[in-house]
Ligand code: ADP
């Protein structure tokens with residue numbers, strides 16, 4: 001039995017947390033490959049080491065003095081090393097990192113040092129071999145993750161190795177510079193390692209007892225989801241449920257390895273199993289709810305647009321030419337709406353508008369900002385009639401005005417657009433009707 005275990009930032013924020021992690025790893029012989037994040041927050045308004053590194057490097061890149069910020073980062077590691085009573089000095093590493101900051105080695109390099117250093121601390125603490133992710137995780141020249149090269153190198157490097165620590169979040173480019181995944185990317189590293197060693201399970205340890213039905217920052221103590229499919233999870237994580245990086249499922253999914261989300265602070269809780277498919281009936285009609293703010297809707301009106309061949313294509317062509325991807329495109333007979341990310345759309349707004357006028361000669365275009373999208377996801381929705389109706393009555397009851405609705409053709413999700421000010425109330429009312437009322 002092989003388990004790959006990834007620990008998130010809050011699980012490694014202090015020596016005390018490290019000890020919990022050590023106990024978890026030592027409790028099972030099968031926990032042979034460990035992927036650590038950088039130290040995260042120790043308390044709610046603390047700063048993650050990754051964010052400290054970005055800020056510190058930004059000073060360095062402007063040629064400003066960054067000594068004070070650098071010392072604070074050092075202190076975070078010293079506190080852990082001393083708290084664990086380790087015989088380890090990171091002085092040499094810090095000297096190299098400082099020189100690289102001065103030499104402007106790049107923001108990705110800077111951020112990656114958080115997991116690099118934590119990997120060294122972890123390997124010293126556990127007595128496991130340290131493997132630099134730069135030697136086993138690769139990106140292409142264009143910055144895409146190079147799955148093939150990585151898998152081959154990782155397999156070769158780990159062959160015959162009993163136990164190792166591989167830091168999360170980064171890898172290297174063909175020119176040997178360091179590149180990171182997007183934020184939260186240590187989840188991806190864990191998944192890559194799990195696939196390469198043919199793990200029986202990928203355990204992802206965090207600070208909540210599994211994937212919760214909704215965001216605990218919106219719903220107080222939401223219930224955990226026992227079992228969720230990869231597809232459902234992807235819908236939820238794409239729509240903002242930040243527990244697991246949305247790309248983390250791909251490597252393990254290909255290899256048929258389940259993911260178990262577990263709580264470092266409550267290791268006996270079963271957590272959430274993420275699987276390819278399951279015969280297990282979900283406890284509720286919906287599996288989860290997630291949502292994101294920051295969308296803009298471009299509403300295009302033109303009489304008889306439905307009979308105009310190629311209308312949709314010409315609309316989307318304008319967005320494509322401006323480098324904008326769209327999230328959703330609900331349409332009526334004489335209307336079509338394109339939903340885009342507000343931050344991406346704003347700087348290109350006028351180009352898009354004039355492009356649309358040129359391309360499709362609409363009767364009118366109207367722009368609505370500050371839209372939030374909410375995804376209600378569940379494999380059981382298909383076989384339960386009236387789900388959409390129940391969502392609407394819950395929203396009406398909470399006086400939330402629904403601006404848009406879009407049901408995925410797989411019937412796995414319903415997307416609802418509401419104004420940002422209604423976001424929290426909308427999620428609460430959906431949780432209430434499908435979870436609280438069903439208990
Ligand atoms: P880690 O540092 O362990 O990678 P993250 O901060 O990336 O942890 O993810 C865990 C956090 O995700 C939780 O503390 C919680 O605040 C947040 N979160 C958002 N949506 C959900 C959800 N549906 N279920 C569980 N946690 C969620």
Ligand code: ASP
Nearest residue numbers: 037050169183184185186
């Ligand atoms: N430390 C990185 C971040 O804060 C990566 C991770 O935690 O997964 O985004």
Ligand code: MG
Nearest residue numbers: 008184242243
């Ligand atoms: Mg994370």
